[in-house]
Amino acid sequence: MIHGIRKMHGFKIHATDAELGHVEDWYFDDEDWVVRYLVAKTGFWFLGKEVLISPHSVTAVDWDKREVNVNLTKQQVEQSPDIDTHQPISRRKENEFHLYYNVPAYWGGLGLWGHEMVPNGRPLDSDADTSEACAEEDEHLRSVREVIGYRLHAVDGDLAQVSDFLFDEQTWALRYVLAHLTGRGGGRAIVIPPKLVDHVVWTRAHVAVNASQEQILSAPALEKDRTTLDRDFETRIFSHYTTHPYWVSEEAQRE
Numbered sequence: 698m699i700h701g702i703r704k705m706h707g708f709k710i711h712a713t714d715a716e717l718g719h720v721e722d723w724y725f726d727d728e729d730w731v732v733r734y735l736v737a738k739t740g741f742w743f744l745g746k747e748v749l750i751s752p753h754s755v756t757a758v759d760w761d762k763r764e765v766n767v768n769l770t771k772q773q774v775e776q777s778p779d780i781d782t783h784q785p786i787s788r789r790k791e792n793e794f795h796l797y798y799n800v801p802a803y804w805g806g807l808g809l810w811g812h813e814m815v816p817n818g819r820p821l822d823s824d825a826d827t828s829e830a831c832a833e834e835d836e837h838l839r840s841v842r843e844v845i846g847y848r849l850h851a852v853d854g855d856l857a858q859v860s861d862f863l864f865d866e867q868t869w870a871l872r873y874v875l876a877h878l879t880g881r882g883g884g885r886a887i888v889i890p891p892k893l894v895d896h897v898v899w900t901r902a903h904v905a906v907n908a909s910q911e912q913i914l915s916a917p918a919l920e921k922d923r924t925t926l927d928r929d930f931e932t933r934i935f936s937h938y939t940t941h942p943y944w945v946s947e948e949a950q951r952e
Contacts, residue, residue: 698865699865699872700760701861701925702871705720705765706721707763708758710735710750711765711766712769712771712773712774713770715770719737719738720765721736724749726803726837727839729809731871732841732871733838735751736782747782750774755816773798777794777798778790778794782840816869844859844904845859845860846859847859847902849874854910855879856913857887858876859874860886874894876888886921886923894907908938912938916937
């Protein structure tokens with residue numbers, strides 16, 4: 698199921714033995730376009746601290762009750778390695794985090810999650826290759842809340858503003874950038890598959906897309922406030938941009 702990720706903001710996080718806090722933000726990987734961490738705000742107001750939780754630890758998201766359940770104890774989370782969520786996260790810090798929680802690293806494999814396509818919570822293989830773990834900074838991890846509000850830049854100019862990301866609840870992959878058209882777009886909501894994103898210009902706060910304004914303006918638009926998609930609508934989107942949908946395997950694409 699695909700959901701708008703902003704809807705999860707403020708959801709209560711439940712450990713196996715207590716309530717931890719709430720969802721404050723998410724870190725996504727702008728190479729593979731996958732949510733790598735939830736940022737949890739523990740405690741109350743300024744007295745709490747922000748900690749990272751891997752999707753490996755999430756057992757369920759209850760959209761009706763506005764809750765996220767994790768297979769961690771409150772003490773585990775409270776004693777987790779300190780990470781400054783306002784600074785770039787180094788691979789060394791990530792490795793420390795993964796070792797502490799005993800979950801597999803997502804790098805070093807062909808899948809979205811290491812050697813798997815979904816976060817599966819298996820124990821970290823002590824013989825796994827962690828040669829990349831000492832890189833000084835991983836510039837590919839970005840805050841979702843930071844990018845919301847960025848301008849969407851077509852090859853021939855700006856025409857929309859990023860308002861959300863639509864993610865796959867099973868894999869935690871960001872399937873679409875949700876943006877609202879400005880100017881002649883009349884405020885309509887459109888979705889852009891990440892494979893059309895050329896790059897994100899962090900210093901200028903815009904997302905550069907390999908599509909023209911006319912292509913984007915003529916794309917199927919979402920109904921007002923809609924953040925869930927059916928396969929028919931998704932098929933129309935990929936057909937419009939003449940690109941393969943994410944659910945078609947690489948082998949099938951080469952045929």
